[in-house]
Amino acid sequence: GNSVTQMEGPVTLSEEAFLTINCTYTATGYPSLFWYVQYPGEGLQLLLKATKADDKGSNKGFEATYRKETTSFHLEKGSVQVSDSAVYFCAYMNYGGSQGNLIFGKGTKLSVKP
Amino acid sequence: DVKVTQSSRYLVKRTGEKVFLECVQDMDHENMFWYRQDPGLGLRLIYFSYDVKMKEKGDIPEGYSVSREKKERFSLILESASTNQTSMYLCASSPSAISGNTIYFGEGSWLTVV
Numbered sequence: 001g002n003s004v005t006q007m008e009g010p011v012t013l014s015e016e017a018f019l020t021i022n023c024t025y026t027a028t029g030y031p032s033l034f035w036y037v038q039y040p041g042e043g044l045q046l047l048l049k050a051t052k053a054d055d056k057g058s059n060k061g062f063e064a065t066y067r068k069e070t071t072s073f074h075l076e077k078g079s080v081q082v083s084d085s086a087v088y089f090c091a092y093m094n095y096g097g098s099q100g101n102l103i104f105g106k107g108t109k110l111s112v113k114p
Numbered sequence: 115d116v117k118v119t120q121s122s123r124y125l126v127k128r129t130g131e132k133v134f135l136e137c138v139q140d141m142d143h144e145n146m147f148w149y150r151q152d153p154g155l156g157l158r159l160i161y162f163s164y165d166v167k168m169k170e171k172g173d174i175p176e177g178y179s180v181s182r183e184k185k186e187r188f189s190l191i192l193e194s195a196s197t198n199q200t201s202m203y204l205c206a207s208s209p210s211a212i213s214g215n216t217i218y219f220g221e222g223s224w225l226t227v228v
Binding site for chain 1: 118145147149154155156157158159162172204206215216217218219220221222
């Protein structure tokens with residue numbers, strides 16, 4: 001069935017380290033792909049998205065490229081900050097009929113140490 | 115900015131009680147969603163609605179019902195709360211589904227059933 005698999009955490013990095021969180025999906029057709037972020041005690045916020053193959057989403061120094069050939073949407077950031085500590089969710093938009101809802105990965109918790 | 119408001123951030127209810135979780139969005143969105151978030155399981159879709167008085171079951175509808183009498187309001191109902199429904203509940207909304215449309219989340223409602 002349709003699903004999203006992302007690397008398990010927790011991930012602990014030092015400030016200014018390079019970040020990669022892997023995400024792969026199983027879906028039919030051409031889904032839109034998303035990364036959401038959840039800061040402690042808050043709901044989910046959209047971080048970035050990509051709607052077609054080879055699109056690159058970017059925001060706040062984070063990037064992810066829609067790779068249809070590998071069905072992947074890995075999240076990267078060149079230099080993380082303490083304020084990036086959060087849970088990151090990869091998701092794709094699942095279309096049923098004329099409507100859509102998100103299928104989420106299980107989340108990856110990132111802790112950045114000073 | 116889109117605003118999705120969940121009426122209660124923290125609730126404690128007794129087993130067997132009827133529980134209402136209310137959600138309101140202010141952007142005239144057609145679609146509304148209720149998710150449940152649990153550690154290690156990520157987000158799972160309970161119900162969604164793509165129009166007033168319309169509803170569709172998600173992945174885990176058992177033990178829940180929903181109501182959408184007005185476009186801006188989507189209520190989640192636990193007819194008889196049980197301890198395994200202790201969780202964080204997230205409401206979300208989005209415009210009609212077209213490729214890449216974003217789903218916006220509320221801040222979440224933490225429900226504890228004792």
